[in-house]
Amino acid sequence: MRAIPILLRKEFRQIFRNRAMLPIIFVMPIIQLVVLAFAATFEVKSTPVTVVAQEWTPEARRLVQKLEASGLFYVVNHTASASMADEDMEAGRARMILDIPARFNLVSGQSDVQVILNAQDGAAAGVVQTYVRQIIGELNFDLGRRAAAVEIRTVHWYNPELNYQIYMVPGILVILVT
Amino acid sequence: MSKRGTTFTGFVRKEFFHIIRDRRTLLVLFGMPVIMMVLFGFVIRNEIRGVKVAVVDLSRDEVTAAIVDKLQASEYFDVVDDGTSDIEEAFRTGSIMEAIIFEHNFASRLIREESAGIQVVTDASNPNTASIVAGYTSAIIANYLQEQAANREPRTEKLITASFRMRYNPELKSVYLFVPGLIALILMLVCALMTSITITREREMGTMEVLLVSPLRPPQIIIGKVIPYLLLSFVNVLSILILARFVFKVPLRGSILLLLLECLLFIVCALSLGILISSRSKTMQTATMIALAGLLMPTVLLSGFIFPITSMPEPLQMASHLIPAKWFLIIVRGIMIRGVGFEFIWKETLVLVGMTALFIGASVRSFNIRLD
Numbered sequence: 001m002r003a004i005p006i007l008l009r010k011e012f013r014q015i016f017r018n019r020a021m022l023p024i025i026f027v028m029p030i031i032q033l034v035v036l037a038f039a040a041t042f043e044v045k046s047t048p049v050t051v052v053a054q055e056w057t058p059e060a061r062r063l064v065q066k067l068e069a070s071g072l073f074y075v076v077n078h079t080a081s082a083s084m085a086d087e088d089m090e091a092g093r094a095r096m097i098l099d100i101p102a103r104f105n106l107v108s109g110q111s112d113v114q115v116i117l118n119a120q121d122g123a124a125a126g127v128v129q130t131y132v133r134q135i136i137g138e139l140n141f142d143l144g145r146r147a148a149a150v151e152i153r154t155v156h157w158y159n160p161e162l163n164y165q166i167y168m169v170p171g172i173l174v175i176l177v178t
Numbered sequence: 179m180s181k182r183g184t185t186f187t188g189f190v191r192k193e194f195f196h197i198i199r200d201r202r203t204l205l206v207l208f209g210m211p212v213i214m215m216v217l218f219g220f221v222i223r224n225e226i227r228g229v230k231v232a233v234v235d236l237s238r239d240e241v242t243a244a245i246v247d248k249l250q251a252s253e254y255f256d257v258v259d260d261g262t263s264d265i266e267e268a269f270r271t272g273s274i275m276e277a278i279i280f281e282h283n284f285a286s287r288l289i290r291e292e293s294a295g296i297q298v299v300t301d302a303s304n305p306n307t308a309s310i311v312a313g314y315t316s317a318i319i320a321n322y323l324q325e326q327a328a329n330r331e332p333r334t335e336k337l338i339t340a341s342f343r344m345r346y347n348p349e350l351k352s353v354y355l356f357v358p359g360l361i362a363l364i365l366m367l368v369c370a371l372m373t374s375i376t377i378t379r380e381r382e383m384g385t386m387e388v389l390l391v392s393p394l395r396p397p398q399i400i401i402g403k404v405i406p407y408l409l410l411s412f413v414n415v416l417s418i419l420i421l422a423r424f425v426f427k428v429p430l431r432g433s434i435l436l437l438l439l440e441c442l443l444f445i446v447c448a449l450s451l452g453i454l455i456s457s458r459s460k461t462m463q464t465a466t467m468i469a470l471a472g473l474l475m476p477t478v479l480l481s482g483f484i485f486p487i488t489s490m491p492e493p494l495q496m497a498s499h500l501i502p503a504k505w506f507l508i509i510v511r512g513i514m515i516r517g518v519g520f521e522f523i524w525k526e527t528l529v530l531v532g533m534t535a536l537f538i539g540a541s542v543r544s545f546n547i548r549l550d
Contacts, residue, residue: 020464028471041489042306091522111336116343122350130313154312156302
């Protein structure tokens with residue numbers, strides 16, 4: 001029993017004697033915590049988009065403006081050719097292709113746009129899809145259209161601002177302690 | 179046959195025997211990749227499927243019943259309880275992820291063109307899934323209502339709509355993202371960890387003297403140590419790719435030859451990094467710690483393996499450029515999932531080649547031909 005504090009001192013001395021290991025033992029967990037806290041997020045920040053449009057109608061312009069204004073999308077390329085857009089996506093320059101048909105307007109022409117998403121990251125693609133739907137819903141509202149008389153109110157419990165850190169930090173703590 | 183040639187081949191054969199004799203290490207070398215693949219492929223999933231939803235229906239009419247049916251029919255949702263009164267408790271215990279509340283007189287309000295309300299409550303502990311789940315719910319409800327409206331009266335007003343196509347991964351399977359990353363991680367793990375102790379072990383065992391007095395020059399020693407691990411890692415790559423293709427159904431849309439060549443490049447890169455660590459570490463313990471903490475941790479966190487690099491703050495994005503696995507991941511994901519050819523990945527390949535040259539050069543320089 002009495003040997004335990006002596007053993008403890010010896011162990012401590014041995015640890016501190018090893019110069020190379022010291023930074024690893026003390027500095028590494030701190031670095032990991034910091035890096036993990038900032039790196040570990042699945043938040044989809046800004047999606048690069050290539051717009052394919054044969055014709056620039058005012059509705060088309062509004063749609064693109066609204067997408068960019070949301071801060072969640074930024075246009076990397078405008079083109080009239082779908083194959084150029086495909087190349088952008090293959091090269092990784094764009095993660096989304098917005099294909100606006102000719103005569104895109106709400107009165108007589110086409111009112112359906114095609115959105116092609118790079119779904120390598122399936123979860124991120126789902127999130128981007130939700131964003132696009134929301135923005136289009138807002139655009140419809142701006143243009144004076146209402147889909148139906150139903151009002152859907154969404155409330156997020158436990159994390160109303162959808163803050164990623166709240167989700168990640170408890171998990172990170174567990175991993176680091178292990 | 180020149181004396182040098184025989185010495186070198188003899189050295190390589192000796193290294194081979196060393197590896198094969200160590201049964202436990204062999205188990206780790208070949209068994210770990212399989213275990214990791216199974217773990218990540220089957221256990222860790224990011225997909226939205228069968229989300230538990232509770233419905234609180236204060237109306238109980240045909241419209242609400244129809245909407246609930248539509249939700250139940252979708253593969254994304256699983257309506258758990260019809261008529262729970264205490265949703266707070268259900269959320270707290272984690273038995274539901276979403277609750278939908280219909281207000282009173284829903285159908286009659288709709289018919290009278292008054293506004294009818296639906297309250298959607300989500301468990302936003304995981305913000306991303308919460309947004310997606312809420313988004314899907316609204317989309318399904320909106321779709322249903324649009325259909326109903328279209329059936330009742332001729333469409334006078336048009337709406338802007340969007341049709342979505344999920345390219346490369348229509349079912350949004352999470353393995354498409356993880357498996358290429360796993361290839362990088364496993365290769366990095368095995369190669370760097372194994373080689374990081376090989377030179378240090380010689381020092382600790384005292385057999386370094388024998389190596390140093392042999393006619394072998396430092397570059398030959400290093401290359402001789404790399405070759406057996408190269409071959410073993412290549413076998414690993416093949417088994418991982420076969421698992422990925424046939425068990426997890428991850429497609430291989432590009433050229434297999436190109437993929438294997440790039441894997442070879444990455445293996446050499448990882449091995450040379452391991453050798454660099456090994457030639458600079460005094461003890462095996464230090465070497466292993468550096469390999470784990472200084473190589474593996476950053477690779478898992480910053481290479482884009484699980485956490486997308488585009489989601490990270492700027493300084494971390496720049497730091498990720500230093501990690502070889504990050505470039506390799508771009509290459510592998512490009513070839514496997516997008517099916518691109520070399521013209522799209524030559525830049526990343528060049529970076530890997532440069533890094534490899536750097537590591538090998540540094541190893542040769544710091545390999546001391548005197549016993550230190």
